Amino acid sequence: MEVCKGQLHTIAGSSCGDSSHISIAVSSDVSSGDCSIENDASVTSPSLCPGAEEKDRKDTVVLKHLVCSCEGFNDVNDDNCSKVLKRRRTVSQRCGCKVKIVVKYMSEDRYFALSFVEEHNHPLASASGRQFLRANREMTLGLRNIVFDGAKVNIGGNKVFNFAKEMMGGYSNVGATLRDFRNLNHYLKCYVGEKDGQMMIEKFKVMTETCEPFYYAYDVDSAGHLTKLFGTDAIGQRNFEIYGAAVSFDATFDTNKQGNYNINKLYNLIFAPFTGVDKNDKCVTFASCLLSQESVADYSWEWDVGVPASFSSLNGLVASKHGLCIWHILQTFPVKLGNHLCKETYFMEKMKIYICSSNIDIDEFERGWEAVIKELKLEGNKWLADIYEIRSSWIPTFFRDEPMFGLMHTTSRQRNKIARLDHETTSSILTTVLTRFIEDYAADLFMRTLFYKVQEEIFASCVDMKIKRMSEEVEGVIHLEIKDVKVKDKLFKVSVSLNHAVFSCKKFVMCGIVCRHAFCGLKQLGVTKIPRSLVLNCWMKIADSGTSSNSVALNRLDYVHRTIRQLNIDLVNHDGEVVEFPKKDYIAAMVGEKPLGELTVFVPKVCKNKGNYFKRLICEREKSVMKSKKRI
Template structure:
């Protein structure tokens, strides 16, 4: 049952209860929605054809709660091959917790406003699928938390998904907590969303069983990075505090001797706050990865200087050496800089000013175990 008349976008009306025209099954004999009604204006309006009678809503159908009604309509939407979303609602003036009317509509209902939000909010560019579809279900409150279907419109102005394609509808895709944990754990060891999606496919037994698509994995991974970017300093502080309570250094009553990181300013602040001398212990020494800094030479100074001359060989002889004293390193650095006329290079001046944080001559007495010469892959094991 449903409304007998439906106003079309072309100004005409169609009879929803009339016999629909069927053009048969879809490709590969999949169950799909191929039944449609042709309006007087010549436009096709579709109806689900592979939904059992027990799953089709009807007017005056009663549900014990609003959530039960929504779940029923969502299951109907999944079987029918269209997406659903929650629409408008009307609350009781005397009791705002009571919802008198609730609309659940097709995901293609309405049209997107072309208001330029970019002036105020940075938004991701997406393609709208809304086409003004009028399919909906309206639940009305009848007392004692029960609701009944007041209005049911079951005609759609767009083609519906096949049995295979309905899994890709937005309302049928959900990044549940287990999938989010997989993406989060994989990101900590630099595994991208494409590889982790393949792993999830193997774990679930097929792409159709994962429940989401590869773009969903990429979207969540992008959101995860944007979330962590502004909070990485506090996350490091919290992690260090936990490790401080559990690690053997706390048991022996002392901090770790050295911590090696990249040049992230937030890391510098986090380490200073978490392992300071305020607790009565010896303050930790913060050092920088030499590998990170050495990778920047060609970026800051250019490939021609670094790859077509012996500049890097001469610099590495002083940078990598573990036997040079501090004064000999400083003399050698200045000689190389003078030879290649780089006295005015700001980046080299900055690196020289912070030489005590990354040149080996300044921490010959600390047991580094090769940590200063790590690669990008091995660094993921330390944090």
């Protein structure tokens, strides 16, 4: 039987009592030797695999064998079997099946079916098992996109396969098996290999050429392995220009174990972002850095190389202060002092009165700390003495004069979409509690999250405040001493006028919000609007309405994104011929082409940031674990 290029011929026959139809189609690319032999929708036999082939001097396939996937037998090496090795038990489908098709080249566009053996020596697949045959399995472009999108958010092949099953309505409708999903996910991660670091740097170079505000810097060790990487874009620099009055630089508590989709190893790099708080009281990122070690040299490199180039042309970073996380220190108290002292006595309750309060003075904190330590006879505890020596780095009362603006909790703050919050505030009317005073003005001035905080202070100024002493008005200024019913043994001093207010709690300096004591004083003067000197620009609804070079670049970037989305919609709606997209070309389009030539930047090494065992205090928990020879 002769077969021409592009033509499809069907051979019908029966095998082992079951009928099957085999279609022979010759590809237009004869030199590639792709004479595709496909089964129709009712196929029950195993797939046909390419076998031996012959080519002429012009590299044209003149003879091609296609055999059953069960052809031949497994090679068994007796030498390996004699050795005592732990091997995985496997099965084989090879049973010496003789089914084959031999196609011979006749002329430029004609082939001849030289031989056809159709009798199988094994049972064919059942109706429920047809979905597992190779001929009926294919990772389509849609399934590849699902695997790729899942890999970007660190979702493995198992969960992606279950998600595809729910979308398709069952496992049999997916068109691929779990192993196919795992293989593609594995191939996606291994595609880059050791060229991951080089590809990342080259991608950043392209981003620098296409987006002028984008900036990056990196450093390698003596062997060429990536050790430091700093980056910021137009969005981050625009956020810094608007909300950069106070910046928090806080490395993650644990190493970054998630990695990226093109990272084939877990590098455990330290992720250190520069963050701030926007008008929605949510965290925004200005820049970020990946470090291999938490050392002075690494952090100095970030501040000397990355920060000046990124922020010096904008507001600039004037001064900085180092602060420790109070939450982690409080979590260490039971470990260092024991559960009996911290959970079965009043020790922690008494300590938190002085540790967690920002309304007390430094002298008051020191007297309270010493009183609690002396009461429980803990003067000889070395750990308490050590953390007391560094009290200026973690006690809130030492930060009362610093403009923190809520930065103590930026890395633990919930990440929300700013656009959604803006829409919810502008498209809704905030509910006010009071029918007078300045609450309506605050609702028009602040976003919803900030308004709720200001509303709480306004309400407390009318309910919880008691004026103990008020002076006569002198040049438009009155002085008050106010008692807060929720703070024991404390009087707050407030000096207010129609245009300004000064208060001893210093909440405005630390958080950027007018406190309840100031609102109580403003109410006595009959003020109906918050003084402009007590409203920060970054908290207002119109904070990001200004125009800068970065905002112009951001608008251009939005235009490009809209154009790409429209092109994507047009391509989806286009009823054209579907072209095959090989797996290798697909991954290259998604991840990027592999760099050519010699590598100059290698993947980072796995870093270890565990504290030095011989330079830190060992708690009782670690001692008991080491004694029992168990890992933590």
